[in-house]
Amino acid sequence: MAGPAQELVFAPLGGVGEIGMNLSIYGLGPELRRQWLAVDLGVSFASEEHLPGIDLIFPDIRYLVAERKNLAGLVLTHAHEDHYGAILDLWPKLKVPIFATPFTAALLAAKRASEPGAPEIPVTVVPLGSRFKVGPFDVELVSMAHSIPESNALIIRTPAGAVLHTGDWKIDLTPILGDVTDEKKLRALGEEGCLAIVGDSTNAVRDGRSPSEKDVAKTIAELVKNARGRVAVTTFASNVARLRAVIDAARVADREVVVVGRAMERVIQVARETGYLEGVQDLRAADAYDYLPPNKVVALCTGSQGEPRAALSRIAEDQHPDVTLSRGDTVIFSARTIPGNEREVGRVMNGLIDQGITVITDRTHMVHVSGHPRRAELEELIGWVKPKILIPVHGEALHLSEHAALARRCGVKDVVQCRNGDLVRLSPSPGIIDEVPCGRLYKDGSLVVEADSRTVADRKRLSFAGAVSVALALTDKGELIDDPSLDLIGIPERDRDGGLMHEAVNDAVIETLQSLPRGRRRDPDAVAEAVRRAVRAAVNERWGKKPMCHVHVLTV
Numbered sequence: 001m002a003g004p005a006q007e008l009v010f011a012p013l014g015g016v017g018e019i020g021m022n023l024s025i026y027g028l029g030p031e032l033r034r035q036w037l038a039v040d041l042g043v044s045f046a047s048e049e050h051l052p053g054i055d056l057i058f059p060d061i062r063y064l065v066a067e068r069k070n071l072a073g074l075v076l077t078h079a080h081e082d083h084y085g086a087i088l089d090l091w092p093k094l095k096v097p098i099f100a101t102p103f104t105a106a107l108l109a110a111k112r113a114s115e116p117g118a119p120e121i122p123v124t125v126v127p128l129g130s131r132f133k134v135g136p137f138d139v140e141l142v143s144m145a146h147s148i149p150e151s152n153a154l155i156i157r158t159p160a161g162a163v164l165h166t167g168d169w170k171i172d173l174t175p176i177l178g179d180v181t182d183e184k185k186l187r188a189l190g191e192e193g194c195l196a197i198v199g200d201s202t203n204a205v206r207d208g209r210s211p212s213e214k215d216v217a218k219t220i221a222e223l224v225k226n227a228r229g230r231v232a233v234t235t236f237a238s239n240v241a242r243l244r245a246v247i248d249a250a251r252v253a254d255r256e257v258v259v260v261g262r263a264m265e266r267v268i269q270v271a272r273e274t275g276y277l278e279g280v281q282d283l284r285a286a287d288a289y290d291y292l293p294p295n296k297v298v299a300l301c302t303g304s305q306g307e308p309r310a311a312l313s314r315i316a317e318d319q320h321p322d323v324t325l326s327r328g329d330t331v332i333f334s335a336r337t338i339p340g341n342e343r344e345v346g347r348v349m350n351g352l353i354d355q356g357i358t359v360i361t362d363r364t365h366m367v368h369v370s371g372h373p374r375r376a377e378l379e380e381l382i383g384w385v386k387p388k389i390l391i392p393v394h395g396e397a398l399h400l401s402e403h404a405a406l407a408r409r410c411g412v413k414d415v416v417q418c419r420n421g422d423l424v425r426l427s428p429s430p431g432i433i434d435e436v437p438c439g440r441l442y443k444d445g446s447l448v449v450e451a452d453s454r455t456v457a458d459r460k461r462l463s464f465a466g467a468v469s470v471a472l473a474l475t476d477k478g479e480l481i482d483d484p485s486l487d488l489i490g491i492p493e494r495d496r497d498g499g500l501m502h503e504a505v506n507d508a509v510i511e512t513l514q515s516l517p518r519g520r521r522r523d524p525d526a527v528a529e530a531v532r533r534a535v536r537a538a539v540n541e542r543w544g545k546k547p548m549c550h551v552h553v554l555t556v
């Protein structure tokens, strides 16, 4: 017997209106008895935001922690960092069952093994294309082409309707390795009836269709064949199809492949274990590089984003222990520069060009394609699935609004544009009905801290305007016992008139103490605050910046 209609809701807790950090949740049942399904748990990289000492940003999962007993599981769509990079750090707070396909699970295990102290995380490995239960949710995987093996869309079936959560995808009929996008299953979903698409908007501003991995492979093969000296190729390690293209290009050109960089070694190991590099020749470790003649080697390197510690940066600075390049050699950047990394990538490219090395990028050659659907592909998916509702996710505001407009043009009845933390009802009657807590966490050294914590804000101010530390010893009447002890950190030594900043600060401290009424001078907190203000004002007057100031008052 059918009970009252089940309510189905969706909320993005990350990845909407920003790049990276994907985390979505689906809830089934009446508000007080909702069961949740989480999809993905990704990171974002902090490079673009100037957060001193912070490398990674995570979605704030306090809502999921609060709802933990109702959280049935976490399904990972694929092993890109923006979808699974927060698991090692955040899973211990959730301890939720994780479901992933073999490549994703193996890459997670390899990552875990490379991080000392990382938690043991049980993962249920589910086959490609499989269908399984997660609490009240009936989840079916749909293979999608993307820029990593085993990208999956999820069909999430519930008594309130079926949702297609696309994950990251494109249509590529010749993806080099892995499955093509499962058109048949998607069309079948359209026949069965699909309530909503929650879909990738990354390339919704780009017309037409994405080129294929095969086009890239062809270009790389030609470049390698025609190169005279050494060739180095850098790409995202996780793009196994691209690695395969480079390996095949090397074989045809009668060159050996040398693998340079830990992330690259790790992915190749996992790809071999999971059958994605079957039949490829043996690859060499970096220490073999030196023995090979220049026209017999292709180096496959990490560092496509200009990461200073990665292989390519070190090669460009001639700091790599095994690998060197010189005039006449070629470096192929087979990757997109992620916004925020332009400067670092530019630095590496310039370093290489200054040494007479030929640099090839996707601006002049088809050496990279995106793994995300352009407009014709988005339209095609809508045509196959015929959803009643479409919710654009995975993109910045512009991408989301273009995806929304496209869906409306394609005749989708309800297009819901939401932001992180919006609780969207999918059934019955779609719309934003509430908000749930969301936000950001920072990985700070080995700790995970709240984004609004004072520490990072303090470091930002320190890096901008330095700090002054003042120590005062006062009698119980508030008289100075000795000269103030001052430390100026990161502050110019002299002002524009040549005056010593140290002296100016010292004068400001003494004058402040003298000007304070006797009663206030006996109150260490009042003294500290007055001195702090005076010191910052004195430095500001001479430098145009207010440093942080810490005053320590000791009463004897």
Ligand SMILES: [Zn+2]
Residues within 6 Å of the ligand: 022, 080, 082, 083, 168, 394
């Ligand atoms: Zn993604």
Ligand SMILES: [Zn+2]
Residues within 6 Å of the ligand: 078, 080, 083, 146, 147, 168, 371
């Ligand atoms: Zn992806």
